Amino acid sequence: MAQTEPPRCRRVGILGYGRLGQFLAGQLLARGPPLGLALAFVWARDGGRLEGLPPPLRLPDLRLLPQTEVDLVVEVAHPCVAREHGEDILAHADFMALKVTMTKAxxxxxxxxxxxxxxxxxxxxxxxxxxxxxxxxxxxxxxxxxxxxxxxxxxxxxxxxxxxxxxxxxxxxxxxxxxxxxxxxxxxxxxxxxxxxxxxxxVARGAVTGDATRDAFWSSLMACHGHGGCVQLC
CATH class of the missing domain: 3.30.360 (Dihydrodipicolinate Reductase; domain 2)
Known part of the structure; x- marks a missing residue:
């Protein structure tokens, strides 16, 4: 009797490596595989911030994204990244943008x-x-x-x-x-x-991203199974 191959993990790319990007990358590495998720790459406008990651997980140039076989791209960098590169990303993967605002110190x-x-x-x-x-x-x-x-x-x-x-x-x-x-x-x-x-x-004092936002974003990432090349608000 032929054995069926295990389902392929959804490959997730992260744009941005601040507090939220680091959290999501850590979650994908530690908890992703049993959930059918794998970290494909991390990109940051300041490439020096990626020094702690293994070289295969660092994406030095967004023009290389088509070569990564990524399924889902999560933007946690700056709105200009989605504005400048969103259309190109949607040609190769689903694109999920972070949407949070609040009254702050x-x-x-x-x-x-x-x-x-x-x-x-x-x-x-x-x-x-x-x-x-x-x-x-x-x-x-x-x-x-x-x-x-x-x-x-x-x-x-x-x-x-x-x-x-x-x-x-x-x-x-x-x-x-x-x-x-x-x-x-x-x-x-x-x-x-x-x-x-x-x-x-x-939230930590002075931080832009709230503590609960990280977990909410992780939950949204797990729930995103592909939406035909559209943007998901969460």
Whole structure:
């Protein structure tokens, strides 16, 4: 009787080797094989950060990605990586992007342009850095608006112009990231159903990524079985 070959592990590539990238790479190496997952490669904009990895797992150039036989690519680097390389990656693998944003202590923000200047001169108390339509905020806080952007994609009738964003720097929460989502229905006479959800994610002081985010991302990775070349929001 012929023996059937064991199913092939899904090969996962990681773009970015910061706190979250290191966690996912470690999980794939330690726990991946029994779950049908294998680490294909890790790429980082600063290749020197990969020195601790075996050479076969280091991808020096994203142009070499087609040679890796990767099935799933996880971006945990910077939004510019998805913008510049996402289309090419989707030609060879499923692409899963990380979407998280929250109210943070000032030192946990990664801001651009006028928001960076505004944060630098903010006082010692709670400061609303931005409040308004989401679209103008995205290029000013690309590492801090991911949850908002995911909501805009998930609600196409609102989109990036209809979803409103509020970004707050609060030094009284140095080790928490707080996300509050409010959904309001169409009302009559100023009265409408409103549902508010609040999430508090513990975090190391000054870190951009919350502790629970790592495990949530690992769970999403395990659940992703291929989606026909589309982007998965998690």
């Amino acid at each position: 000032p030192q946990s923000f990664r801001l651009e342009g006028r928001l960076r200047e505004q944060l630098a001169v903010a006082g010692g108390g709670r400061t609303v850095l931005y409040e308004g339509p989401l679209r103008p905020l995205c290029p000013l806080a690309p590492n801090n608006v991911n949850t908002m952007a995911a909501a805009a994609v998930a609600a196409p009738r609102l989109g990036f112009d209809g979803v409103r964003a509020c970004l707050v720097a609060d030094p009284s929460v140095p080790d928490w990231h707080i996300v509050e989502v409010e959904v309001t229905g169409v009302g009559d006479g100023g009265r409408a159903l409103s549902v508010t959800s609040t999430r508090r994610n513990p």
